[in-house]
């Protein structure tokens with residue numbers, strides 16, 4: 132980083148948040164993008180906006196004891212990082228995965244500030260979760276864990292304060308148990324969580340939103356460059372909520388998805404993935420992706436999910452987890468003729484991989500912009516809950532599409548305005564930052 136102030140701020144972030152490498156990575160990427168902004172607007176430095184924005188407003192950390200099916204007490208850790216409420220109540224998902232610790236939640240919460248700002252909707256940034264692993268647990272164990280988790284979290288959230296949602300390991304089953312416990316301990320039926328089932332206040336199209344939104348964003352980026360999804364070969368990592376609905380929308384838009392993965396390995400089906408079967412395996416049966424080949428023996432299964440980036444494709448959509456695509460993978464994608472990469476997962480590409488994409492003029496949609504459709508639709512769910520209404524699928528989907536196209540336009544315009552035409556990483560960071568920073572300045576040092 133050339134700017135002296137930003138570089139010393141980065142050093143302070145590293146020193147104050149020792150060992151939290153994912154958080155450092157997320158902050159560094161944003162600060163690097165902001166160099167031309169602070170040169171043009173030194174008031175952001177003078178008024179302490181940057182120092183405030185890298186420090187969460189509040190971190191809640193708690194014990195989550197629960198009893199397993201054998202009668203043994205298990206203890207996990209729960210977190211909620213309430214990062215920024217400058218433009219609206221804290222909003223961001225909950226992640227249940229053994230890799231969760233404070234640094235992961237801080238990185239996700241920090242990213243969420245700018246992503247939520249990009250949606251154009253009044254939502255601040257937050258994130259939470261636990262090192263609990265729902266994989267291999269019975270429904271009753273998951274229920275007891277969620278009830279214990281929410282018994283504490285309920286004290287800190289509310290429909291005008293902080294509205295959690297799902298993320299890795301938190302799908303509609305977990306959301307149901309969490310919402311049920313919130314209602315029990317507060318005696319309130321409010322839109323305190325999004326991603327709910329339709330029966331009790333959820334929004335149509337929320338399940339599809341992140342994957343569909345990713346494709347709407349990617350389509351806007353492709354069309355602006357004279358390309359489209361039509362007849363393109365597409366590789367998507369993951370096989371969870373984001374990946375499945377990205378695959379579905381890719382197909383609507385004329386592309387062919389040939390690969391999906393989970394944390395064990397990946398499947399390659401040159402005829403195009405049978406999505407109905409994947410949904411059956413992952414959503415209904417909660418089994419491993421390798422069982423796909425027992426129905427389609429002509430498809431291939433490979434252990435080690437990282438190998439997925441060696442498959443020749445035109446478009447790559449990483450939709451599993453952070454840092455899943457490194458410099459070598461980026462180089463392999465490019466040498467295989469890939470023209471576009473858009474991130475469905477949060478921070479799936481390493482900084483070195485992003486550098487390779489930008490240097491080679493690959494169309495690159497960063498997570499903050501490209502996967503904002505989930506939280507945008509969560510905000511639409513909040514609107515419906517507030518007015519006690521339920522919109523039809525087409526209404527929500529049309530709003531989602533418009534939001535994603537605007538995110539593309541605004542990120543692209545910000546990149547151009549600050550002399551980095553085509554660099555959507557910088558454009559998304561700048562456009563997301565400006566709105567939050569201006570709100571912070573107007574509200575004073577609080």
Ligand code: NDP
Pocket residue numbers: 297298299300301302341369370371372373374392393394395436450451452453455475476477502503505506
């Ligand atoms: P799910 O839990 O539904 O699916 C996650 C998928 O990624 C699974 O296939 C999982 O495989 C795989 N995966 C998870 N961790 C790893 C890992 N360490 N290595 C390799 N594969 C892994 O989560 P989502 O689809 O909801 O989330 C995926 C990504 O999208 C995350 O980065 C999340 O933060 C981001 N995101 C999600 C949004 C949403 O609305 N759900 C919104 C915006 C971003 P396995 O089953 O083997 O664990």
